[in-house]
Amino acid sequence: MxxxxxxxxxxxxxxxxxxxxxxxxxxxxxxxxxxxxxxxxxxxxxxxxxxxxxxxxxxxxxxxxxxxxxxxxxxxxxxxxxxxxxxxxxxxxxxxxxxxxxxxxxxxxxxxxxxxxxxxxxxxxxxxxxxxxxxxxxxxxxxxxxxxxxxxxxxxxxxxxLGRRMNAILDINPEDYTCLVEPGVSFYGLYEELGKRGLQEHMWVDTPDLGGGSIIGNTVDRGVGYTPYGDHWACHSGLEVVLPTGEIIRTGMGALPGSNTWQAFPYGFGPYSDGIFSQSNFGIVTKMGMTLMPNPGGHESFMYTFQNEEDLAPLMEIIRPLRISQILENVAQLRHVTQAIAARGLPRTSFYSSSSSSPSVPITPEEIHAAAAKTPVGDHTWAYYGMSYGPPHIRSYKLAIIDAEFHKIPGCKKIDPSTLPEDEYFFSRDNIAAGVPDFHELRWCNWRPNGGHIAFSPVSPIRGADATKLFQLGKEIHERYKIDFFPAFCVGLREMHLIVEIVFDRDDADEKKRALACLRDMVDEAAKQGYGEYRTHLVLMDQVAGTYGFNDGALGKFNEKLKDALDPNSILAPGRCGIWGQRYRGRGWEMTGDRKKSEGDGVGPRVV
The missing domain is CATH 3.30.43.10 (Uridine Diphospho-n-acetylenolpyruvylglucosamine Reductase, domain 2)
Known part of the structure; x- marks a missing residue:
């Protein structure tokens, strides 16, 4: 082509x-x-x-x-x-x-x-x-x-x-708010089907930033969305799985022939085995039950901006109790201004001066803030995007608490949505938090020609000290490799994900080299400070798996035992999430440190 x-x-x-x-x-x-x-x-x-x-x-x-x-x-x-x-x-x-x-x-x-x-x-x-x-x-x-x-x-x-031909929505139950899907059903597809059945006002599908991904694929990789149902793995109920030797199993209530509660109750009887099929290479999920969110009877998005980097720690101390008590109800985002500017979809060359025109010279804070000052939102360092749910009197009660708490930060500003143009990023977050899939994210990839991205995704408690440590860690390592820093915090119920997107030119060998080195250093340094990745790129899976090294790597050894028992010939996705079967182990397939090649030195013989 x-x-x-x-x-x-x-x-x-x-x-x-x-x-x-x-x-x-x-x-x-x-x-x-x-x-x-x-x-x-x-x-x-x-x-x-x-x-x-x-x-x-x-x-x-x-x-x-x-x-x-x-x-x-x-x-x-x-x-x-x-x-x-x-x-x-x-x-x-x-x-x-x-x-x-x-x-x-x-x-x-x-x-x-x-x-x-x-x-x-x-x-x-x-x-x-x-x-x-x-x-x-x-x-x-x-x-x-x-x-x-x-x-x-x-x-x-x-x-x-799996998706091209296995893309059926097998069931939507409007009484218990559940569905049963195959791997080729996207968030877009399920949302559209709810509309065809007249159910969009009755129930919502929780969606990630972009709705084109598979519901099954996102869920088994433990991805997130942005309503109160944002923990997708927690919202699944029962799997159909083809094991690496060809047998089919169903988990939870799906294991009961003729079950009428497959999608309604996730546990069934006996050991709960679903977890071994998430972020693993132990089986191929071909069907999955999922719960859907009832329409809460109203919703209202809100956005606050904060002026200083130093506001991060006190802001997190405000967010934590509000989030745990569910005054802040959804998986919200706290974005740094640099990513907010990049999300406008314009190339980096639109903002820098001649002094920083080289891609190996990071854009300056002065240039970023000058660009932010020209936007409808105005200059800021942090922007919080949230949503309140329920009837008007319930929303007004919660929103008043949030407003009072956020205004404890000097310079806090609540943004009036009526002042924003319809293509402003706020309205994409508004759609997503209301269960309406959108198509705005990834515009920041236009920051560089041939824009690609790779993500650093550590998890931490919702605490000011932890947020500050991770932010400073990422900022210092980005400065070391002369890369623009795009941090955003996704705040869960008792934890938060820091998602740092490194944007690089896919046709520039030096940029790719610096991006990967930056990411590897962040993974290692974060692990030393007690912060682990919740998911990662193929090239870092061995490194990240190695950071979970308690008791001489006991978890990794346990995963290897499961792999060898379920997949004796090591044919299913070898190396995924750092799990190698016995035909590959000890042959140099792991990618850690500066190793650039993905292949090892041969494969062992047939086991069974």
């Missing part, structure tokens, strides 16, 4: 494509696509490629294996990755590699892609992988951008794209 063709293809829409955009967001998505390609200089390397053959199988046998797979699944549902790697963009992303790769684009790359149409097809693929000893890597929709996208950890794995 040429650059021109890639840039001008129509944005896919629902229901024509399971991965499409709702019609109400089409204009916004089309405009966003245009700005993405306006800033793209990275060429499409228009050359034919041989499919990458995974270690442990010769090319001749691999081609025979693919013929065998075609016989089982259908030739039209097996695609060999022998064409130029096209990066696409959010709505038209690749399922063969990471469109925002921090390494060489040929590192985390699939050999082929298979498209199952049923759980039984998934079983067949898993059994095929055990027969031929080919690593497989399942994705739901592949939109886990910033953490590796659709790329497999082991080079040459066959990607199982």
């Amino acid at each position: 040429s650059f021109e063709t890639e840039a001008t293809t129509p944005v896919p829409i629902l229901p024509e494509a399971h991965s499409g955009i709702p019609s109400y967001l089409l204009a916004k998505a089309t405009k966003t696509k245009q700005t993405v390609f306006d800033g793209r200089t990275k060429p499409v390397r228009d050359r034919q490629r041989l499919p990458v053959v995974p270690q442990g199988i010769c090319r001749e046998d691999f081609l025979k294996a693919l013929d065998d797979l075609r016989q089982q699944i259908g030739g039209e549902y097996v695609s060999v990755n022998d064409r130029p790697l096209v990066d696409g963009w959010y709505m038209e992303h690749p399922n063969t590699h990471d469109m925002m790769t921090i390494l060489d684009e040929e590192e985390f790359v699939a050999s082929a892609v298979v498209y199952p149409g049923s759980t039984e097809d998934v079983q067949s693929i898993v059994r095929w992988a055990n027969k031929w000893l080919v690593p497989i890597f399942p994705i739901s929709m592949g939109r886990n951008l910033g953490y590796g996208g659709a790329a497999p950890r082991v080079r040459g794995s066959v990607t199982i794209d």
Whole structure:
């Protein structure tokens, strides 16, 4: 595909494509696509490629294996990755590699892609992988951008794209506010289906910043949204899973034949096994129950700005008791002004002076604040986006408490939404916190040409001292590597995630090198201070898993025991979340420190 063709293809829409955009967001998505390609200089390397053959199988046998797979699944549902790697963009992303790769684009790359149409097809693929000893890597929709996208950890794995053909909403129950979905159902798709059934005013779907991702994929990776139902893993109820040897299990009440409470009660009887299928490589989730949020009877967004970096600590001390008591009700965001400016979607060159024109010279605070002063929100350092739920008299009671508490910070300003233009970021947060998927996030990727991003995501208590430590840690390491600093705190009920997005030019080797080194240093330094990542990019999974080293790495060893018992031939997503099966362990596959190559030194023989 040429650059021109890639840039001008129509944005896919629902229901024509399971991965499409709702019609109400089409204009916004089309405009966003245009700005993405306006800033793209990275060429499409228009050359034919041989499919990458995974270690442990010769090319001749691999081609025979693919013929065998075609016989089982259908030739039209097996695609060999022998064409130029096209990066696409959010709505038209690749399922063969990471469109925002921090390494060489040929590192985390699939050999082929298979498209199952049923759980039984998934079983067949898993059994095929055990027969031929080919690593497989399942994705739901592949939109886990910033953490590796659709790329497999082991080079040459066959990607199982579950979403393209397994995208049914199997049930929506308006009485108990639940649903049952397959991997190809996006937050956009579920929201649209609620509308078709006349249920959007009755129940809400909690959505992350962008609604194009898979509900199953986001949930099993323990992603978050922004209503009181923002902890997606906590809101799931029951899984159907294909194990690495081909058996099917259902967890929770789904294990009871004819169960009428699969989506209503998550635990069932006996050990609660769902957790081992989140952030792991122990099984392939093909169905999942999920709870939906009742319409609270009204909602009202609010935004406050705070003037000084030093306001962070006292602000967190105010936020914590309000959040725990649920006066502050939703998973809200506290964003730094630098990211707020970048979220306007303009390139960095729109704001810096000639003295900082080099990408290796960070933009100055003076330049950022000068840009902020020209916006409708006005100059600030921190912006808090929240929402209150319930009837007017309930909201007014809670909002009065919030207003009084926030105004204890000198210079605090409450923003009047009526003064803001309709494309202001505030209104995207307003939609998302009301269960309406939007398409505003990632505009900050336009900060750099060919903008990619990779995320630092530590978790901490909601305390001023912890927020300050993490902020200073990130700021100092960013200064060391001369990278612009984009921090935002997502405040949960008793913890908060600091999400730092490092934006880099995907066609600039030096920028990618500095971005990865910065991220590695932040992970190690945060761990030394007691802060662990809650999710991470493929390239850092071994490093992050190693930080959870209590009792000589007992947790990692436990995970390895589970892996070997459930996946004796190590065929399912080897290396995902730092978990390697016995055929890979001890052969140099782990990526830590300065290691740039994702491959190790061979694979062990068949185990069973």
